[in-house]
Amino acid sequence: MNPINDPMAWQGRLPWPGAEAHKHARGRLGVVSGGASSTGAARLAARAGLRIGAGLVKVFCPPDAAPVLAPTLEAVMLASFATAEQLATLAQPMDAVVIGPAAGLTEATGANVAALARTGAALVVDADALTLFRDRPGDLFACLDRDDVLTPHEGEFERLFPGLLSEGREKAAVEAAEQGGCIVVLKGAATVIATPDGRCVVNGNGSPWLATAGSGDVLAGMIGGLLAQHMDSFDAACAAVWMHSDAGRRFGPGLISEDLPDLIPTVLASLYRG
Template sequence: MSSEIISVAQMRAIDAAAAAAGVPTLTLMENAGAAVAHAIMARFSPRPVAVLCGPGNNGGDGWVAARVLHEAGWPATVHSLVPREALHGDAALAAARWLGDTYPLTGETPDAALYVDALFGAGLTRPLDGVAKRLALSLPRERVIAVDTPSGLEGDTGRALDDVAFQAALTITFVRKKPAHVFAAGRALCGEIVVADIGVPDRVVSAQNTSIFENSSALWRFPWPRVDAHKHARGHVISASGGHGRTGAARLSARAALRVGAGLSTVLSPSDAMSENAAQLTAIMLREAKGGEDYARAASEAHCLVIGPAFGLGDLYKTHLDAALNAPKRFPIVLDADALTLLAPMTYKLDPRDVLTPHLGEFKRLFPDISAEDRIAAARAASVRAGAIVLLKGPDTLIAHPDGRAVINTTGSPYLATAGSGDVLAGLIAGLIGQGMGSFAAAAAGAWLHGKCGEALGPGLIAEDLPEILPSILKALAKETGAADDVR
């Protein structure tokens, strides 16, 4: 399945371009409606179906779905929000081909076992009202099948307009997913998502030059070790520790970097925390930092430096951070937690290989003039401002590149919302960069792996668990990508 994500405007452009390429829009509608009907028939036994049709093309898809179901012997009825004579274009033509029972969609809830929500698609820009709003609030989701998106769900943002939208057990969309299908809030309303091929030529989709993708292992190549690998060839990651009593976060990052494959992992520790760190470290090495020159040296020697987790705030720590950022011929730096606060507000360009990993609060401090309402636009704008990779954390973590590419991560679990989880993520990204992955790919892969660890662990998860479950996640990834024979 393609990982491209298209906007509502791009879908409209695809429809128009497909028609220009010789695929009539009515054919696309017929194919879409048939795809909805076939998805229903593949999952349910015959039962009464009420197809709720709106005034536009989404409703037209519904009229076709009803006809295909009826022709297959299903007891389907159409319940239209507007009179048939008020329809226009392809929707009117699709409705004219329906010979079954038709009812006005008024105050009464149709009596049926399943409900097909073909009222409004992803392009809806105003909140639901009237009977549509009442049905959205009353129909049980396990009996609702949505066409394109559940009505009330904004296609480009994944937000329920006025917090009211249908909830579906199954959503059938067409050609490619839209942002609403991958953002966490939208996914929660869509249920199972089916992407149907409706006959649009691939060249028409490619012409949109899509730059937003759903995160998956198909987007990046994991740096599996070669048969002749040795530790120095697998990269060295250094994680900067906080002072006495603030050392655990850097150790979490360092352990994650080692678990994800870095050949060497070191904690860079202030003098007052050396004994504290030494008591907790075994495979991870320890180095003392006495001043800014030690942070600059680390940035120039390690293949990736993690700085920020419980690092410390104030002028001294800002001096140490600046020394690392301005080190000559330095390697990439993953900036998290306190480093983000020290940088706020972001006023200068970083190295394009650097990765910023803010959660929403940190993002607002770093980029106070960039609205985070549209998360894709926000992450992209922030990446351009910083001149580096921005990973905006959340239930739908976004990774943005200054060139406009963006990846939406869909792996994860709410149990990842726990202390230290972000420190592990920073270490995973650094460990992948240290092994030679590009920073954008490493941020995407790190977020995906982090989410998979959260899914595997579930309730009771604490941050220390994440690096320990990682080997099983990597083994599954090796098997999935065909690399298993090389990494036994």
């Protein structure tokens, strides 16, 4: 029986700012957007990353999406790119990058993942950036290291790791983390977080109100925001999953994903020991 995701295990390592903190010291998060008609997921992830404490958050988008995104972003910054090489240059200063939410099931997304892997930023790989590699998971795994985080729901997990779920969610997540060489967050009512060295916890505070479109994009941004602040990847995944669920529980009926980022300060305040 694997341990339950308990805040006592990571609460003391949450990255609170000190008296001399400035925005760059608090970490820089990048979020890759899809095209002009697919920008909402990136906005959700970016706002969540900012709310959870990243000092600077920037959305990277294709040129056609910039006029859509620019009027909707305030504290979140914006930059456009036309090629994977341009994305890598823009992302070079970032501490962490989220890629996948509404990114598009195109070869451009695959090239963007590979380019980001060369920057040294910790990656959160979600949604389209997982499904794209369904027939060639090894190409994705070759881009990853132990600081990176995959965040599949069961359908995406099955596409990357066919047959593993027949062994049970916990064993499957551990084996997937070993195969991928990275942290795996297998989402669900009892989300499982696993590492390549065999550590595994099960989240025990899941909320049914999180079963709504965009919820996973918010979680990806939360994990990315903690990674940008140099929190250990396993601790960051555990903390973000727990806080995401706690936010859903606090709001309750009627929750939509746009509500979640603005609940993060209340959740953080409940964990603050300052």
